[in-house]
Structures are given as structure tokens and as C-alpha cells.
Amino acid sequence: MSFGDPNNPYGQQQPQSNPYGQQAPQGVPQQGYGYPQQQQYPGYPQQAAPMPGVPPLAGMGRRLGARLIDGVLLFVVYAVFLAPKFTTLIDDVQACDSTSSTYDTCVNDALSDFQSTMLPVAATFMVLMLAYEILLIAFVGATLGKLAVGIRVLKAETGAKPGIGGAFLRWVIPTVGAFACGIGQLVVYLSPFWDKSGRKQGWHDKVASTVVVHVKG
Structure with missing residues (x-):
């Protein structure tokens, strides 16, 4: 006849070892206790942590520097068109005879011709700017300005x-801001300063579910 384990003469059940970590205290659910916790990333809430390997968030200095570079590049292109x-x-104005009685009419005609050519130029430039912002952000993750300062949109x-x-959502929000208010676009680009999520997301980032990260430099 066996009387059980001689080291446990009272037949009490021995606690099972937990190979994954510390055993949960009494009253605490066992599930998940002692397992490795989800990795934390500085600046991100736990419930919305980025995927492993995602670079750190970009600083606002780099972001505004990239926007400045892009603005200068686009201005140069627009100037070339104009x-x-x-x-x-x-x-045309110099060709008008300043001594003629029709001088004012000649100058007004020259200005009218100039204004009539502005619409197709502006439309062409808008298409180029749209392609520049959307296509580069969509497939590269960065405009030339962002590439220059080492940041990406993910x-x-x-x-x-x-x-x-x-990329389209990220572009359209500041564009609407520009048409809605003279400084609306600037406010959108500055909005990461008062983002409370810890992700430094501007309003355009929140709509597009994107973040801006620093990859080099």
C-alpha cells in the first residue's frame, strides 16, 4: 500500500511551476501573468504601439525644414513657368507707344492677355504639385525635402x-486649410505641436493615420 509522497505527508497539492515567469498572486487571473509584456516605444501609447523596427518619431525642426525645402523647390518651378x-x-507694354492716345488701352490689353494665360499656368502647376506631394509620399514615403532631412511618412x-x-488625405487637409483661411495651411503644419497622443501627429496625419519618423542624419 502506497502512502504517497513521504515529503508531503498531508497530501497537500503542490503549486505548479510557471515556466514563463512569476506565479500570479491569489485573486489575480492567471492568463497573461508572467508573460513578456508588449514592448513599449517612447512617445507612443501602449494600445497603438508601432510595428517592431519602425524608426523613432521625427522632430518638428526637421519636419518644418523639409516643408521649407519643398516650398522653395515648388516656388522655383512656379517661377520657371511664369x-x-x-x-x-x-x-507688350514696351511696344505700346507712350505718346499715343491709345497707350492706356494698349497696356490694358497686354495685362488682359497676361491674365488670360495665368489660368492654364496655375492649373498646370497645381497638377504638378499634386503629383509631387501625393505620388512621392505614396510610393517613396517622402518628398525631396523630407529625403534631404532624413524623414519619412509611414x-x-x-x-x-x-x-x-x-497620401491624398495627407495632402488635401492642408490644401483645404489654405483655401479656407490665409494661414490655415500653416496652422495644419504646426498642429503636431499640440498633439496629445504622443505621436506628433498633425491634423493631416490623424486623418491619414500616418506618422513622420526620423530614419537618418
Whole structure:
């Protein structure tokens, strides 16, 4: 006849070892206790942590620097488009005879011709700016300005590139702000300063579910 374990003469059940960590105290659910916790990332809430390997968030200095570089590049392109039109306007005005009684009419005609050419130029520039912002952000994750300062735009939850949909949403919010208010676009670009999520997301980032990260430099 066996009387059980001689080291446990009272037949009490021995606690089972927990190979994953400390055993949960009495009254605490066993599930998940002692298992490795989800890795924390500085600046991110636990419930919305980025995927492993996602670079750290970019500082606002770099973001504003990238925007400044992009603005200068786009201004240069716009100036190149406008330069021939201004040259034509100057030539037309100089061709008017300042001693003639029709001088004012001649100048007004030159200005009217210049204004009529502005609409297609502005429309062409808008298409180029749209392609520049959306296509580069969608498939590269960065404009030339962002590449210059070493930052990228990624999907907040996956670390993937934003794609066409995300890039379009990210572009349209500041654009609407520019048309709605003279400083609306600037306010959108400054909005990461008062983001309380810890992700430094601007209003355009929140709509597109993106974050801006620092990858080098």
C-alpha cells in the first residue's frame, strides 16, 4: 500500500511551476501573468504601439525644414513657368507707344492677355504639385525635402508607406486649410505641436493615420 509522497505527508497539492515567469498572486487571473509584456516605444501609447523596427518619431525642426525645402523647390518651378509670361507682358507694354492716345488701352490689353494665360499656368502647376506631394509620399514615403532631412511618412499601425489614399488625405487637409483661411495651411503644419497622443501627429496625419519618423542624419 502506497502512502504517497513521504515529503508531503498531508497530501497537500503542490503549486505548479510557471515556466514563463512569476506565479500570479491569489485573486489575480492567471492568463497573461508572467508573460513578456508588449514592448513599449517612447512617445507612443501602449494600445497603438508601432510595428517592431519602425524608426523613432521625427522632430518638428526637421519636419518644418523639409516643408521649407519643398516650398522653395515648388516656388522655383512656379517661377520657371511664369517667367516667359512676364517676359511677354514686359515686351507688350514696351511696344505700346507712350505718346499715343491709345497707350492706356494698349497696356490694358497686354495685362488682359497676361491674365488670360495665368489660368492654364496655375492649373498646370497645381497638377504638378499634386503629383509631387501625393505620388512621392505614396510610393517613396517622402518628398525631396523630407529625403534631404532624413524623414519619412509611414502608416502609424503598420510602418508601411501611406499609399495613394493616405497620401491624398495627407495632402488635401492642408490644401483645404489654405483655401479656407490665409494661414490655415500653416496652422495644419504646426498642429503636431499640440498633439496629445504622443505621436506628433498633425491634423493631416490623424486623418491619414500616418506618422513622420526620423530614419537618418
